[in-house]
Amino acid sequence: MIVAALLLADGPALAGGATAEGAARSAEILHHELSVELAPEQHRLRATDRMTVTVPAGAQPSLSWSLNPALRVTAVMHEGRPLRWDVQPPAGSGQAGRDWLRQVTVPLAAPVAEQRELKLEVRYEGLLDDPPRESRQLRFVTPSETEGHIGGEGVYLSGETHWYPDIEGSLPTFAVRVTLPEGWSAVTHGLQVARRVQNGHVAEEWDVAAKTEALSLVANRFVQAHREWKAPDGRTVDVATYLFPEEAQLAEEYLDATVRYLDAYSCLLGPYPFPKFAVVENFFASGLGMPSFTLLGSGVVKRHYVQPYALGHEIVHSWIGNWVLNRREQGNWVEGLTTYLANYYYDELTGKPDQARDQRRLMLLSYAVYVRPGEDYPVAAFRQKTDQKDNAIGYQKTAMIFHQLRRELGETVFWPAIRRLVAGYGGTYAGWADLEQVFAAASGKDLRWFFAQWVERPGAPLVTIAAARTDRSSAADPESGLRLAVRIVQRGEPYRLHLRLVADLAGGRTHETRLEVSAAEQILSLSVPGAPTRLRLDPDFDTFRRLPREQLPPMLNLYVTDRNRTLVLPAAEPATETAPYRELGRQVAAREPAMTQITDRDPAPAEGSLLILGGPALNEGAALMRQACGERVRLERDRFTLDGAAYEGPEMALLLSCRRPGHPGSVMVLLYGLSPQAAAKVARLLFFYGWQSYVVFRDGTVVTRGDFSSAQDELEVSVEMP
Numbered sequence: 217m218i219v220a221a222l223l224l225a226d227g228p229a230l231a232g233g234a235t236a237e238g239a240a241r242s243a244e245i246l247h248h249e250l251s252v253e254l255a256p257e258q259h260r261l262r263a264t265d266r267m268t269v270t271v272p273a274g275a276q277p278s279l280s281w282s283l284n285p286a287l288r289v290t291a292v293m294h295e296g297r298p299l300r301w302d303v304q305p306p307a308g309s310g311q312a313g314r315d316w317l318r319q320v321t322v323p324l325a326a327p328v329a330e331q332r333e334l335k336l337e338v339r340y341e342g343l344l345d346d347p348p349r350e351s352r353q354l355r356f357v358t359p360s361e362t363e364g365h366i367g368g369e370g371v372y373l374s375g376e377t378h379w380y381p382d383i384e385g386s387l388p389t390f391a392v393r394v395t396l397p398e399g400w401s402a403v404t405h406g407l408q409v410a411r412r413v414q415n416g417h418v419a420e421e422w423d424v425a426a427k428t429e430a431l432s433l434v435a436n437r438f439v440q441a442h443r444e445w446k447a448p449d450g451r452t453v454d455v456a457t458y459l460f461p462e463e464a465q466l467a468e469e470y471l472d473a474t475v476r477y478l479d480a481y482s483c484l485l486g487p488y489p490f491p492k493f494a495v496v497e498n499f500f501a502s503g504l505g506m507p508s509f510t511l512l513g514s515g516v517v518k519r520h521y522v523q524p525y526a527l528g529h530e531i532v533h534s535w536i537g538n539w540v541l542n543r544r545e546q547g548n549w550v551e552g553l554t555t556y557l558a559n560y561y562y563d564e565l566t567g568k569p570d571q572a573r574d575q576r577r578l579m580l581l582s583y584a585v586y587v588r589p590g591e592d593y594p595v596a597a598f599r600q601k602t603d604q605k606d607n608a609i610g611y612q613k614t615a616m617i618f619h620q621l622r623r624e625l626g627e628t629v630f631w632p633a634i635r636r637l638v639a640g641y642g643g644t645y646a647g648w649a650d651l652e653q654v655f656a657a658a659s660g661k662d663l664r665w666f667f668a669q670w671v672e673r674p675g676a677p678l679v680t681i682a683a684a685r686t687d688r689s690s691a692a693d694p695e696s697g698l699r700l701a702v703r704i705v706q707r708g709e710p711y712r713l714h715l716r717l718v719a720d721l722a723g724g725r726t727h728e729t730r731l732e733v734s735a736a737e738q739i740l741s742l743s744v745p746g747a748p749t750r751l752r753l754d755p756d757f758d759t760f761r762r763l764p765r766e767q768l769p770p771m772l773n774l775y776v777t778d779r780n781r782t783l784v785l786p787a788a789e790p791a792t793e794t795a796p797y798r799e800l801g802r803q804v805a806a807r808e809p810a811m812t813q814i815t816d817r818d819p820a821p822a823e824g825s826l827l828i829l830g831g832p833a834l835n836e837g838a839a840l841m842r843q844a845c846g847e848r849v850r851l852e853r854d855r856f857t858l859d860g861a862a863y864e865g866p867e868m869a870l871l872l873s874c875r876r877p878g879h880p881g882s883v884m885v886l887l888y889g890l891s892p893q894a895a896a897k898v899a900r901l902l903f904f905y906g907w908q909s910y911v912v913f914r915d916g917t918v919v920t921r922g923d924f925s926s927a928q929d930e931l932e933v934s935v936e937m938p
């Protein structure tokens with residue numbers, strides 16, 4: 217009876233309401249000595265956890281921790297004596313939060329209740345059999361869904377599994393002993409300190425010295441490769457791969473790339489915080505960054521996942537996200553900063569300014585395509601991505617916020633501030649407010665306006681040059697005698713922005729100015745050393761802003777994000793010719809029930825975007841492309857011509873997007889293979905080619921790609937002369 221009352225009192229605090237600060241006032245686990253036996257074929261886990269817990273003075277005379285309901289507690293001991301425990305069944309629907317978890321509660325009677333630091337031993341066991349389900353999204357790679365699984369194909373235990381006793385808000389260290397059948401090996405956080413094979417079993421010991429929010433452990437029949445990496449501070453770090461035998465020959469490539477990123481980012485971000493970094497192959501599709509290892513699905517490993525946006529991103533998480541932890545109540549800044557540092561900044565760091573510019577443009581495009589005005593939310597409300605809109609806000613927009621902060625503060629303030637963030641918040645939580653404080657302290661500036669504008673407010677600035685003219689006045693440039701007056705207009709509530717204005721001058725010179733705008737309408741007057749013929753505002757996409765949908769180059773992604781979409785399939789036989797298009801049509805239709813499907817015999821709908829599958833010999837809809845694309849494109853029965861270059865042969869295919877005449881926000885897209893095989897090869901990965909106006913393929917491989925320029929760009933204007 218007493219326990220039940222205590223449970224109710226404890227319940228709300230533990231069942232998801234606890235914040236990091238709130239939990240710090242309740243009991244906290246400092247250390248786990250976790251001994252785990254895994255029997256993969258039986259899906260079985262048997263464990264003993266000796267945990268060290270601090271209990272603050274005046275706390276409830278009971279202690280509760282969470283555990284996966286599939287795991288049954290068999291004993292709780294204190295100093296060799298058994299304690300009584302109670303189990304509270306899962307409270308909720310199993311949907312969000314921790315309410316599907318079981319709470320195990322031990323009443324603490326005197327003299328145990330007087331101790332402020334307790335060592336408790338918990339024994340538990342059970343079956344974890346939740347085979348990963350394939351994610352159904354074709355266009356967007358998300359990890360397969362599982363709460364954790366023990367099986368013959370592999371073991372995956374993550375924070376979401378709740379496979380060991382946990383009190384929310386704890387940041388414990390671990391000593392892990394794991395026993396597995398011979399031929400298996402495990403990977404967890406930290407460093408392996410011992411390994412023995414005995415009587416058909418393997419026993420490994422791992423030391424996890426870094427404070428850990430959620431311990432992950434994976435196991436499989438890996439082929440291991442190790443290399444010693446000397447960190448700039450002189451420490452030795454174990455760089456390793458744990459791959460399946462089929463991929464084992466890729467070890468060198470992954471070790472080389474890992475060392476390359478560790479070198480680059482330890483210079484940029486400060487000492488690497490962990491004793492190892494391992495690339496670990498997973499038995500289901502994933503791309504996850506855990507403290508000191510990354511877990512990659514086989515499909516990904518095979519495709520040489522060593523790029524900055526791939527392996528580089530996971531390695532940057534070693535500092536950002538896995539060492540400095542995200543304070544979730546304030547949103548998620550971790551993905552945006554990691555995206556900025558890895559996916560974007562590696563290009564700058566390695567001297568590739570053109571690629572860096574392309575990345576910035578793509579970040580703006582991604583936001584323009586996937587986030588409609590009015591369906592936006594502030595960056596502060598981003599938690600994790602479940603779709604492309606979240607990706608555009610939480611990853612791309614947030615990355616651009618860091619880019620602007622860097623430009624606002626300068627290199628000599630921004631980078632030391634990032635290092636100060638890592639050094640000051642390593643092993644603990646940081647939220648947006650902490651970041652603001654770190655950057656404000658480093659710069660000596662009040663940055664409230666910056667964080668309020670970019671993090672707390674939804675949307676993006678929409679800036680245009682409304683007019684520009686030159687005149688001669690007394691304050692003009694002494695060389696040219698000219699002044700330039702530019703009228704800059706922002707739609708909606710204005711932002712405070714710095715914008716680069718580039719003026720092309722007569723005679724081939726250019727002149728650059730940094731403008732500061734903060735009003736809905738502003739006339740800026742500048743002296744120019746020559747007569748400007750054309751102005752370009754933010755030509756290198758350094759400022760986060762909304763590119764109006766009507767001004768984007770036509771592309772498949774505009775079809776994908778049009779509210780009104782129609783798929784046009786060929787009505788004609790023979791089946792051998794139309795098969796790849798019909799198959800693609802089935803896949804697209806299964807994923808997008810809102811889309812209309814017609815054949816080329818039906819009249820095309822008056823509104824919206826069209827996706828036409830099949831060339832002129834097969835699909836009469838292809839004829840519609842002629843008016844949409846104009847002279848630049850010619851489609852014939854056995855060849856196509858793009859800007860004068862002709863492509864023929866059965867291995868060629870074309871993905872082509874043009875604006876739909878009379879519908880500025882809509883597009884017409886055509887997939888045309890010169891043979892069914894050529895079309896089939898492209899169809900499988902069609903949606904990965906969504907960002908360009910045309911992509912030409914030979915045998916499924918890109919030969920050439922490019923954009924048809926948008927109708928007009930309001931950021932480029934010609935200048936009126938007096």
Ligand SMILES: [Zn+2]
Pocket residue numbers: 505529533551554
């Ligand atoms: Zn990430």
